[in-house]
Amino acid sequence: MNPKEIATPYTTAQIFNIIRQNGEINRMGITEISGVSKSTISHQINKLLKLGFIEEKAPLDSSQRKLKLKIRGEIGHVAGIFLGTTKLTIIIFTLDMRIVAEKNYFLDSISEPESCNREIIKQLKTLCQAQHIDSLWGIGIGFPFPVNFREGKPDSPPNVPLWHGYPLKQLYEQEFGCPVLVDNDVNVMALGEGYMGCTQNEPNFLFIKVGTGIGAGLIVDGIIYRGANGCAGDIGHIAVDGSSVQCHCGNRGCLEAVAGGKALAAKAEQKAASGESPFLAARLKANGHLKAVDINDGAIEGDLTCIQLIKDAGHAIGEVSAKLVNFFNPSSIVVGGGLSGFGNLFIGAIRESVIRRSLHLATYELNVCISELKQKSGPTGAGTLILDHIFSSEEFSTTLERLPFTTPHSSANSVQI
Ligand SMILES: [Zn+2]
Incomplete structure (x- = not known):
């Protein structure tokens, strides 16, 4: 027996998942991915066909003669x-x-x-x-x-x-x-982002959700990393250098208290009250309170205070992300959640801080992007x-x-x- 086959005894489930992850694939493709013999693959595929889990279909392109396998999703x-x-x-x-x-x-x-x-x-x-x-x-x-x-x-x-x-x-x-x-x-x-968003087929990436709170999901070797007690990725309470702002957790300078949606709304209200931003002052007068969306609207209108608020939040998130990049070396950082709606201005500030504060090798091919799947x-x-x-x-x-x-x-x- 091929020693590789003994070392990696592919089960029916693993063959099924290769077909599942590839959409449509022929037997040769499965053999290449799995590294096991054609006869073993054939045996497992016959089981799956008999179960009715998969089907074989002719390729759409008539120049490709090999039958493609796909899972019968409708069952x-x-x-x-x-x-x-x-x-x-x-x-x-x-x-x-x-x-x-x-x-x-x-x-x-x-x-x-x-x-x-x-x-x-x-x-x-x-x-x-x-x-x-x-x-x-x-x-x-x-x-x-x-x-x-x-x-x-x-x-x-x-x-x-x-x-x-x-x-x-x-x-x-x-x-x-x-x-x-x-x-x-x-x-x-x-x-979700790893399955069909902008990080498909990337086994190591970081997803950062920025909303009222801030948290991260770590995909390591293709699976979610939860840590010893299931709270890996709770980056909202990592301290931002030079900040002493009080966080609801009891500590000071937490990322969430600096760049979370609630914190930004509070800062915007301060800027409106101080007369620094006529745009925010008008919104505050009209609505009685401010939200992150008001800051976004102000930035679109060219209000410099709103633009700076978004940049500062991006830089703070980038600074914490740089620590994670140096530690974890992901191929991508995907930013999702409500505040990702700040768009390129926000992502650009995050990217700038990450690159400035990380090792060159870790950022050489690093992709920083907005969630493709969004909601x-x-x-x-x-x-x-x-x-x-x-x-x-x-x-x-x-x-x-x-x-x-x-x-x-x-x-x-x-x-x-
Ligand atoms: Zn905190």
């Missing part, structure tokens, strides 16, 4: 749920991540977990019924607070204390009878999270056993994996 569905401060997005995907249904909802408040989750469950069931979907293969959820990933429970969420320890995973598993994974919003956004990165990542789980080598057999589907080819139970 099942998963849901990606993403909750912002008040906005809920639910997307139902096929197994190859095509969108079957998408809906956005506004919730009055998310402070009380019981009523909030009952509403989300009701909306997901309604969406499934409308699409004649009897059962889901899995549900991925992204919520805007720290989550104990293993247990699927929020952990000490700062603004919604009633959610602490609320059994989210258990509740959704009971309601829908399928596997459920719950993670924090930034991690699922990073996964879709969260629900897309939630869908990816659960699909990666149910089709992992560890869960693949269980996924087959759990599912009552029959295919035109055979019964799932008749094939041993």
Whole structure:
């Protein structure tokens, strides 16, 4: 036997995931990626064809004679749920991540977990019924607070204390009878961007969400890095050099207290009150308060104070990002969240600080960009999270056993994996 085959015994799940990640691929392509023999690949592919998980189709280009393999995405569905401060997005995907249904909802408040989750469950069931979907293969959820990933429970969420320890995973598993994974919003956004956004096929990158708070998702070797206790990427409380501004966490100079949405709105109100910015003063007088969007509008109008506020925030984020770049050496930094709407002015300031403060080798090919998926990165990542789980080598057999589907080819139970 080929020694490489012994060292890397490709399972049916791994072959399936190569096909899944490549969209359409011929047998030769799978052999090249996996590095195992044609006969082993052929054996695994025949299993998958018999199960009805994949199909072979003729290539569109008649000059390519080899049959292409693709997964039969339509045989099942998963849901990606993403909750912002008040906005809920639910997307139902096929197994190859095509969108079957998408809906956005506004919730009055998310402070009380019981009523909030009952509403989300009701909306997901309604969406499934409308699409004649009897059962889901899995549900991925992204919520805007720290989550104990293993247990699927929020952990000490700062603004919604009633959610602490609320059994989210258990509740959704009971309601829908399928596997459920719950993670924090930034991690699922990073996964979404890596799956079909601007960092597709990049195994090491950093996703920074800049909204009211600031957090990062770290993709390392193609998977999310959660750290020992699941709170890796909490960069909002890294100190910015020379700042002593008070943060709600009790420390001073935290990035979130310098460049988060709430901090910027407060600074804008100070600038308006001091008469430094006529634009902001007029907005404050009209609305009684200022938001990040007012700063953006002012910058578009050419208000120098607004432009400087955006640049300063970008430089602060860039300064902290440079520390991460020196430590982690990502190929890209993707910036998402509400404040990424500041656009090129903001991204340019982040890029400038990162390059100025990082090692040359680490920034030689570093890409700093705005999230391509924007609002879709969260629900897309939630869908990816659960699909990666149910089709992992560890869960693949269980996924087959759990599912009552029959295919035109055979019964799932008749094939041993
Ligand atoms: Zn802090």
